[in-house]
Amino acid sequence: MSTYAEIRRALHRIPEPGFQEFKTQAFLLDYLQKLPAERLDIKTWRTGILVKVKGTNPKRRIGYRADMDGLPITEETSYAFRSEHEGYMHACGHDVHMTIGLGVLTHFVNHQVADDLIFLFQPAEEGPGGAQPMLESDEFQAWKPDMIFALHIAPEYPVGTIALRPGILFANTSELFIDLKGKGGHAAFPHTANDMVVAAAHLTTQLQSIVARNVNPLDSAVVTIGKITGGTRQNIIAESARLEGTIRTMSLDSMKQVKSRIEALVAGIEAGFECEAQIDYGSNYCQVFNDEALTLEFMNWVRDTGAVNLIECPPAMTGEDFGYFLEAIPGFLFWLGADTPYGLHHAKLEPSEQAIDVAIGLLSKYLTWKSEQA
Numbered sequence: 129m130s131t132y133a134e135i136r137r138a139l140h141r142i143p144e145p146g147f148q149e150f151k152t153q154a155f156l157l158d159y160l161q162k163l164p165a166e167r168l169d170i171k172t173w174r175t176g177i178l179v180k181v182k183g184t185n186p187k188r189r190i191g192y193r194a195d196m197d198g199l200p201i202t203e204e205t206s207y208a209f210r211s212e213h214e215g216y217m218h219a220c221g222h223d224v225h226m227t228i229g230l231g232v233l234t235h236f237v238n239h240q241v242a243d244d245l246i247f248l249f250q251p252a253e254e255g256p257g258g259a260q261p262m263l264e265s266d267e268f269q270a271w272k273p274d275m276i277f278a279l280h281i282a283p284e285y286p287v288g289t290i291a292l293r294p295g296i297l298f299a300n301t302s303e304l305f306i307d308l309k310g311k312g313g314h315a316a317f318p319h320t321a322n323d324m325v326v327a328a329a330h331l332t333t334q335l336q337s338i339v340a341r342n343v344n345p346l347d348s349a350v351v352t353i354g355k356i357t358g359g360t361r362q363n364i365i366a367e368s369a370r371l372e373g374t375i376r377t378m379s380l381d382s383m384k385q386v387k388s389r390i391e392a393l394v395a396g397i398e399a400g401f402e403c404e405a406q407i408d409y410g411s412n413y414c415q416v417f418n419d420e421a422l423t424l425e426f427m428n429w430v431r432d433t434g435a436v437n438l439i440e441c442p443p444a445m446t447g448e449d450f451g452y453f454l455e456a457i458p459g460f461l462f463w464l465g466a467d468t469p470y471g472l473h474h475a476k477l478e479p480s481e482q483a484i485d486v487a488i489g490l491l492s493k494y495l496t497w498k499s500e501q502a
């Protein structure tokens with residue numbers, strides 16, 4: 129087993145919610161503080177970390193961003209190194225992304241290049257979103273890179289494959305929380321109450337009509353309700369219920385359209401079920417839009433060197449707050465093949481650890497080459 133697989137396993141054991149990545153931050157700092165100090169500058173920002181690997185003759189800064197947070201999922205993998213944090217899991221590969229960051233950074237501490245390399249360990253990608261406030265922070269602005277990139281594990285691609293495209297790669301996102309408040313009562317006297325379990329069920333079904341009937345079929349959108357809560361016990365009519373979900377759209381026009389239809393359907397539920405409703409759109413992420421020139425240059429480099437197998441993939445309805453970095457700085461995000469039958473956000477996700485060495489090798493070569501370009 130490589131040292132980096134061991135690091136990934138250590139990180140896998142300690143998944144933490146967004147902006148509470150305290151143990152993760154301490155683990156990363158401990159690793160970084162063992163590297164030769166004269167080649168590094170290290171700063172913290174909230175639970176995140178910024179690291180500069182000093183170049184020998186820096187003319188620009190190149191950034192790599194890794195996300196740090198885990199998800200509220202009870203792990204069901206076959207691992208001996210399962211999460212030690214009950215109810216939390218690295219089920220989106222952030223343990224792998226951070227390990228790759230450490231691996232590439234360590235390579236360049238030992239093989240300095242001309243340019244400064246900036247490694248960002250960013251909290252709260254899953255929510256409420258750490259990219260935008262990190263981008264605005266003084267710590268980041270002082271080291272703002274001239275180009276930036278990131279990767280994300282892809283369970284469906286084999287190890288040794290990466291996938292990306294110029295232009296839009298990931299969707300615009302908005303969280304969705306709807307609270308319904310009616311009138312509770314005895315299960316035997318429904319005519320004296322307004323049952324919010326029934327209202328929530330109707331609303332959930334109606335929401336599915338938005339993508340089918342209101343969004344232009346040539347555009348793409350998703351409305352997913354991932355969680356419904358309501359009621360207190362089996363023989364009490366529920367006074368309140370809550371729907372929690374997410375909206376994904378390729379265009380901003382569709383995002384506006386979907387939200388306006390949600391508001392109309394919720395108003396209909398209020399009228400029809402004589403209840404009160406509140407909508408909260410939580411945190412919103414902009415699309416991930418890969419810079420055309422840098423992406424094509426990277427894709428051509430990958431093809432020419434044959435470093436890995438390259439796929440030009442279609443966009444996906446995933447979201448990523450890395451989109452905010454790409455709004456401010458040219459760069460790109462790519463999928464890294466991790467070859468596992470269970471998808472992202474699944475309790476049995478077991479990304480191949482071989483993908484870590486593939487990515488460290490690829491990025492070490494690419495950044496060496498990129499740093500030699502005018």
Ligand SMILES: CC(=O)N[C@@H](CCC[C@H](N)C(=O)O)C(=O)O
Nearest residue numbers: 254255301302303374446447448
């Ligand atoms: C890559 C990935 O899975 N990202 C998350 C981003 C979550 C955005 C936000 N919290 C939401 O749920 O809308 C994703 O679910 O795509």
